[in-house]
Amino acid sequence: MKFRRPRKAVLMVALVVTLALLCCGGSVTVLLLNGVINDNERSFLNASLGCGKGGAVDPDSKMPDISGYNASQIRNAAIIINVGSDLGLPPRAWVIAVATAMQESALVNLGHLGKRNDHDSQGLFQQRPSSGWGTPAQVRDPVYASTKFYSKLQTIPGWDKMPLTDAAQAVQISAYPDAYAKHEPLATQIVNMLADGAANAVGNSVAMECAASGAVAASGWTIPLKGPVGSGFRSRSRPNHQGVDISVDKYRPIFAVASGVVSMVKCDEDFRGRKTCNVDGYPGKGGCGWMVEIIHAGNVMTRYCHMVQRPFVRENQQVAAGELLGRVGSSGNSSGPHLHFEVHLGNDRSSAGATDPVRFMQQQGAPLGNEE
Structure with a gap:
């Protein structure tokens, strides 16, 4: 199966955009004639801001080197990201999905492992055919498995505002509910490397100012408050200033x-x-x-x-x-x-x-x- 690249965003003629740009630190005002901004338009604007362009690399291309993971594993991460992009989901969903697969399978598309299996769990997300996730062949298909994960994620109220480990657990119902959290930093890094900084993209906002607007970035981080940084970290005048x-x-x-x-x-x-x-x-x-x-x-x-x-x-x-x-x-x-x-x-x-x-x-x- 040939995997498609994520669709590129296209701004319609009906979109009126006023940009006052100082790269993520300035403001970007988006005025839509119908008052709505969709996910593709948001991805386009994130790219314009340099705040995360969205969309994974071609899974058939050479994968970047990421410590602890081989090219095949990173290619599976790229597929997960591509599916999320094709479904129109924001980069926060991609980070959650990649982190979940890191915990469940180490990004390896596992077949049936006999006695080593957790029941009949298989594939990137260790989905169980006996629990209704699909046939064994389907759950071993990375595109199908990723689509099923995202579909379930979207049924969780407030998933995009939850801590990553809570959102992943709501989908997976794992015996180890806190295990996903440790993968969040590296999952964010993987999404950024594969999707050109997408994990730095903003969430839902019509007045878009990257994460500096106070919105939570797809990495799961936001600012404590807006304001100028005065005394800096370990400056010459304050070498013991630890913040x-x-x-x-x-x-x-x-x-x-x-x-x-x-x-x-x-x-x-x-x-x-x-x-x-x-x-x-x-x-x-x-x-x-x-x-x-x-x-x-x-x-x-x-x-x-x-x-x-x-x-x-x-x-x-x-x-x-x-x-x-x-x-x-x-x-x-x-x-x-x-x-x-x-x-x-x-x-x-x-x-x-x-x-x-x-x-x-x-x-x-x-x-x-x-x-x-």
Whole structure:
């Protein structure tokens, strides 16, 4: 079977587009005569913005090198992406599907493995003929199997807003419901490599500003809030500054940048051991003030400091990307209202685990530093 390339988007004559473009940091206003933007038009506009062009490479072409996966496995990922594109689904669905197949089959189109099989599960998604997924031959057809996965995914209310592992589990009903989350970072990378940055594409928005609009990128990441980045990561003047400061007015809402589990909520002690977070701090006071930490897929931890009041979330609470955490303040070691935002790799709270949030968030398709 010859696999088709994803259909290229075509803007109809009836579409009036006004572009004010500063590459993902600027704004793009799309005005449609009928007030509707479809998925193909959205993909075209994402490409125009440089925010993810959408559509996989030809599965018959040479596959890129991705550590841990051979060309045949990556070709199967390309087929999964192509099917999602042909169905008109957004790149977030492709990431979910690829991550699911990574967990279920390591992107290998498995036949019946006898006693090693989980019941009669077969194919990329380990779908069971006895459970109504199709005949053995059908579930071993990557195009058919991908189509069935996407069809079931679309029946899950709010699948595009769920943490990836919840959406995948709702389709697969696995005995290991939390197993999918660990594949999200690499699945995002695979989609980006095969589909020319598609995982950085925006979701549903008529006023399209890439992920900088506050929309959740297909990678599952978004920005904590809009605002200019002031003091940067480990700058010359502040070599021990383990995050970045986003300077905005007090009481501005702060959002979770990705789905995860809240690992810490506290009033951080100052240098004198005091927990005085309900008042404005000052330089030299010490401490993060009211703060939140979240553990995300891939053992990435994000930290949010200097909130004006006790955060709105609690420890061990599951949060979704874009969920409200609290409000901007100036508690702790602070010279004025701002969000101090950190990203730590390997769930390492120390300075050794800290990485530059600007660079990291850019890689997730959710660039920081965008003003209102």
